[in-house]
Amino acid sequence: MKLEIRDVTKSFKNKSVVNNFNLEIQKGECVGLIGPNGAGKSTLIKMIVDMIEPEKGEILLNGNKNMEMKKEIGYLPQYPNFFNWMTAKETLMFMGQLSGVPKKALNNQIPLILRKVGLQDAENSKVGTFSGGMKQRLGIAQALLHKPSLIILDEPVSALDPIGRREVLNIIQEIKKETTILLSTHILNDAEEICERFVIIKNGVKLEDSSISQLFKRNNKNRLIIELASNDGVWMNIVKKLPYVKELTVKGNKLEVKVDDIYNHKNLILRNAIEHNVDILKFEIQRDTLEEIFLKMVMR
Known part of the structure; x- marks a missing residue:
């Protein structure tokens, strides 16, 4: 119908x-x-x-x-x-x-x-x-x-x-x-x-x-949140030098990575982690929640 x-x-x-x-x-x-x-x-x-x-x-x-x-x-x-x-x-x-x-x-x-x-x-x-x-x-x-x-x-x-x-x-x-x-x-x-x-x-x-x-695509922040099983300083330095990585923040075993194009570069970073045998516990796009998007729209 x-x-x-x-x-x-x-x-x-x-x-x-x-x-x-x-x-x-x-x-x-x-x-x-x-x-x-x-x-x-x-x-x-x-x-x-x-x-x-x-x-x-x-x-x-x-x-x-x-x-x-x-x-x-x-x-x-x-x-x-x-x-x-x-x-x-x-x-x-x-x-x-x-x-x-x-x-x-x-x-x-x-x-x-x-x-x-x-x-x-x-x-x-x-x-x-x-x-x-x-x-x-x-x-x-x-x-x-x-x-x-x-x-x-x-x-x-x-x-x-x-x-x-x-x-x-x-x-x-x-x-x-x-x-x-x-x-x-x-x-x-x-x-x-x-x-x-x-x-x-x-x-x-x-x-x-x-x-x-x-x-979500329109309201993403071009940032990835990556949580590792252990503090892998070697791979963190590799990530920092990748040409499409604009900013890297490290908090213990967690990385916050800012890139140019989240939907293309997230796959490249994940592939790089696999190539270096990095043990990843969490890998997600940092973005506004549906509630945050909704509130921004209705409170304008």
Whole structure:
């Protein structure tokens, strides 16, 4: 399912919440929509799923208006609401019928969906007894029930404890193999783990749209951190004299090496270490973390 958002704008009480927003997501992509609280993420998502209408612009799914393609969208809101007196099976049966899925098909699909999200043993348990992680997994199950081509997840783990968060992230990792996903979050570690591409939004405006590798490449410091098993003064002197090494700082067994071109010269230094039988414990590029990149962008 291809998603296109073209010049979409939305205001509330004369305050712009989403402003001339453009985005294109190709079939099979998993894209993270990241931004601080109040950035406009949830408003944008509600327009995509046709819960609210944009003031201007359009949203297309495979070239069709989104209101014509709602059956192709699976949506998990930030705080899914269920009837506590219903069982997991009854909940999915109720929501599936609201989505127009025939009862016979639901009888076949519900056990499979519950197994996929790890709730097969809770099929007949009342939702009121579920933990936060179990409710989120049930929310994912209802989003998948009608076999959508696009899954939209709005802050799916922000309110969960570490165990519930890990359970839900593992499920998202599995379903991303089968469908297009737009994941809204302000938890950057989650976005980094799951998504291949990031869209950063602030005050309803898109600040960035790139892959994690592109983000890191643009925000590297052309420095390598190398930790050795022992203090190898001979090889350190060799490194210092390499023509592409601009600066070398030694702290015990650790080297900080500044080079001209990190992506070409890191391989040359590693090859040189192997040729001299250097025992390396750690070899990494010194760069800003995703959180540091994010903070620099949103605090400008």
